[in-house]
Every structure is written in C-alpha cells, then in structure tokens.
Amino acid sequence: MKSLLLVAHGSRREASNEEVRELARRLASRAHPAFSEVSAAFLELAEPSIPDGIVRALDNGAEQVVVLPYFLSAGRHVVTDIPEEVQKAQSARPDADIRTVSYLGSAEAVLDVLMELANGT
C-alpha cells in the first residue's frame, strides 16, 4: 500500500492548517485505491512535522510514502528545507521507500485552473 503525504508550510493561523488537513481528507477519496491513505504534514508552525508524518505513514503499514509539496514556487522551502526534512525520516528508516514528487506550482495544469477561475466572472 502507498501513502500520500501533502506537505504545506504551516501557519500561526490554525484555520489555515486545518484547511490543509481538510484538503488531505478530500483528496483521500480521489486517491483511493492508488493510495490507501492521504495525510497532511507541515514544514513548520504546525503538527505533524514532515518526518513525523512519514514515520506515522510507515507505521500504519505504508510500503511507499509519496511526499507532495503543496507550494506554488520553487523557493528555499521546496528546494532545500523539504528535502532535508524528508532525509531525516529516511535516516530514521533507511529501508523505507520514500519519494518526493514535484510541487504544485510546477504542474502545467495549474494554468488551466487559473483560466477556469478567471473565466468565472
């Protein structure tokens, strides 16, 4: 089984963190059956951390954890910070299959979403 971990920045405003957790819950039904579980983790300011989120997924029986950065730009967080956090989990579980896919803003399909919103007026 595969587990999908949606990784967001984390906010002091708890409603924003809850919005990400709710997104993970909504994603779960679409992700099934490719992913048996979808959860959220945060780079900072909210729980769980990225390593905790990964280890929790592994403890829940995941054979592979896919980390998906919920970020719009390839800044320091995406390029450096998230890989470092993922590496902490990999070091704790050397045999685990942990992969990080490209961040949301990198997807060409975001352009289609933007046009849908723009044309909504």
Next chain:
Amino acid sequence: MKSLLLVAHGSRREASNEEVRELARRLASRAHPAFSEVSAAFLELAEPSIPDGIVRALDNGAEQVVVLPYFLSAGRHVVTDIPEEVQKAQSARPDADIRTVSYLGSAEAVLDVLMELANGT
C-alpha cells in the same frame, strides 16, 4: 477588452517574483482572446503593486480588470489585504470595472492537479 491580473504575495527572492511574471506570460496565450492582456502584480516586496498593476491595465485600454489571487489558502492576505489594495485602485478610478475572482486554492480542480502529481511517481 479585458485584462487579467495575477496577484502573488511577492518575495525577497527575485527569482520567485520572476517565476510569477513568467507564469503570467505563459497564461497570456491561453487567456487570449477572452483576455487581451495578462500581467502580474504583488502584494508586497515586488513591483508592480496591485493598485499600480490595475491602473496600468486600465491605462492600456482595459474595459474590465480581473484580479486573480495566486494564493493557496484563504488567509489574511486573500481575505483582507488584497481587497484593500484593489479598493485603492477602485478609489483612484471610481468608474472602472474591477473584479476579483476566487483564489487558486479554492478551485476544486486543484485536487485533480495534486493527483496527477502524486501519480507521477
């Protein structure tokens, strides 16, 4: 003619701002002919500001300016700050047709994009 203004937060890292401007350029070909122009503006830390971006679009001949917040969550920036900046332009140009559509993260289609990325492994 309509003009689309993609509004991002703005970053101290100029490459991130340029990434948003590049996104606006890529969006332009899809937006045509519904929108004759697509440009970028920033809430802070980069130029142009939101009011400047709106006024510039009007000066370029736009009969309607559509403001699209390139944000993932409905935090203070989306709820309060962007509307305040848009209002500045509206006050400067009381007769102008300026509309703000919903922010990127609000679109249900973002879920599809996330699943495409997740399945890319």
